[in-house]
Amino acid sequence: xxxxxxxxxxxxxxxxxxxxxxxxxxxxxxxxxxxxxxxxxxxxxxxxxxxxxxxxxxxxxxxxxxxxxxxxxxxxxxxxxxxxxxxxxxxxxxxxxxxxxxxxxxxxxxxxxxxxxxxxxxxxxxxxxxxxxxxxxxxxxxxxxxxxxxxxxxxxxxxxxxxxxxxxxxxxxxxxxxxxxxxxxxxxxxxxxxxxxxxxxxxxxxxxxxxxxxxxxxxxxxxxxxxxxxxxxxxxxxxxxxxxxxxxxxxxxxxxxxxxxxxxxxxxxxxxxxxxxxxxxxxxxxxxxxxxxxxxxxxxxxxxxxxxxxxxxxxxxxx
Numbered sequence: 008x009x010x011x012x013x014x015x016x017x018x019x020x021x022x023x024x025x026x027x028x029x030x031x032x033x034x035x036x037x038x039x040x041x042x043x044x045x046x047x048x049x050x051x052x053x054x055x056x057x058x059x060x061x062x063x064x065x066x067x068x069x070x071x072x073x074x075x076x077x078x079x080x081x082x083x084x085x086x087x088x089x090x091x092x093x094x095x096x097x098x099x100x101x102x103x104x105x106x107x108x109x110x111x112x113x114x115x116x117x118x119x120x121x122x123x124x125x126x127x128x129x130x131x132x133x134x135x136x137x138x139x140x141x142x143x144x145x146x147x148x149x150x151x152x153x154x155x156x157x158x159x160x161x162x163x164x165x166x167x168x169x170x171x172x173x174x175x176x177x178x179x180x181x182x183x184x185x186x187x188x189x190x191x192x193x194x195x196x197x198x199x200x201x202x203x204x205x206x207x208x209x210x211x212x213x214x215x216x217x218x219x220x221x222x223x224x225x226x227x228x229x230x231x232x233x234x235x236x237x238x239x240x241x242x243x244x245x246x247x248x249x250x251x252x253x254x255x256x257x258x259x260x261x262x263x264x265x266x267x268x269x270x271x272x273x274x275x276x277x278x279x280x281x282x283x284x285x286x287x288x289x290x291x292x293x294x295x296x297x298x299x300x301x302x303x304x305x306x307x308x309x310x311x312x313x314x315x316x317x318x319x320x321x322x323x324x325x326x
Contacts, residue, residue, distance in 0.1 A: 021103035026129030059084025102131030141255025159199035184212035207242025262299030272306035
């Protein structure tokens with residue numbers, strides 16, 4: 008039996024203001040998300056690093072205006088050599104380096120936006136750890152409810168994601184492309200994917216594994232060029248591409264205008280009775296367009312709070 012691997016710990020200092028609870032719920036969205044876990048104080052996720060699963064446990068110390076995140080990493084591959092990669096991944100995922108001072112200045116001159124921004128102060132725009140994860144999330148959630156989509160994704164993670172055992176429970180990572188390729192099309196359909204979605208996810212995974220597709224260059228492309236590359240992929244339409252620009256590439260000015268839930272949230276917030284279409288969303292965003300994606304996140308978070316999953320007047324101070 009091998010020697011027990013001791014956890015390693017490190018800290019991250021987010022740009023203030025920052026609230027871990029609000030930020031995690033932007034990422035988590037529903038309480039039955041098995042990949043992004045939250046117990047009211049600690050955010051946990053299993054991350055594959057160098058072919059090994061590592062679980063990170065993140066807690067916030069300090070108040071919203073001088074926050075510090077304490078991270079404990081455990082698992083067979085957890086040592087000091089992986090700390091830089093874990094730090095980069097968490098900073099990307101939790102948006103700790105995103106400067107929202109421009110948004111704050113915009114909100115200060117807009118009473119409606121100021122009220123929303125104050126209630127959600129400290130929430131940062133999140134991103135998936137990889138563009139691949141953003142794409143698979145988007146494909147799975149096409150034309151179905153978010154709740155059902157996240158259940159399908161949780162089943163996929165439990166089917167083929169890397170695992171860690173802790174306190175008698177098994178925790179799963181979001182699957183890598185090579186993990187997804189171990190699942191047959193028929194099994195994907197049993198997990199809830201349609202035939203077309205299963206084909207799109209398997210083709211995407213195969214192309215990443217065989218090297219015929221590289222998603223990393225998307226990071227440096229302007230929106231139009233990145234959209235063009237994404238739309239060339241099987242199963243990717245405008246909604247999916249814009250979703251990936253926001254949640255995979257961190258383009259906080261992108262409000263996915265085909266997102267029915269997002270459109271309805273925007274309409275309710277503005278008190279508009281008639282339904283909004285894509286062009287209507289772009290029209291009503293107006294002066295907020297540079298922060299359209301952030302507004303999308305904030306309106307989503309407001310709905311999550313209304314459902315009772317997070318308290319907007321919660322821990323402004325953390326211990």
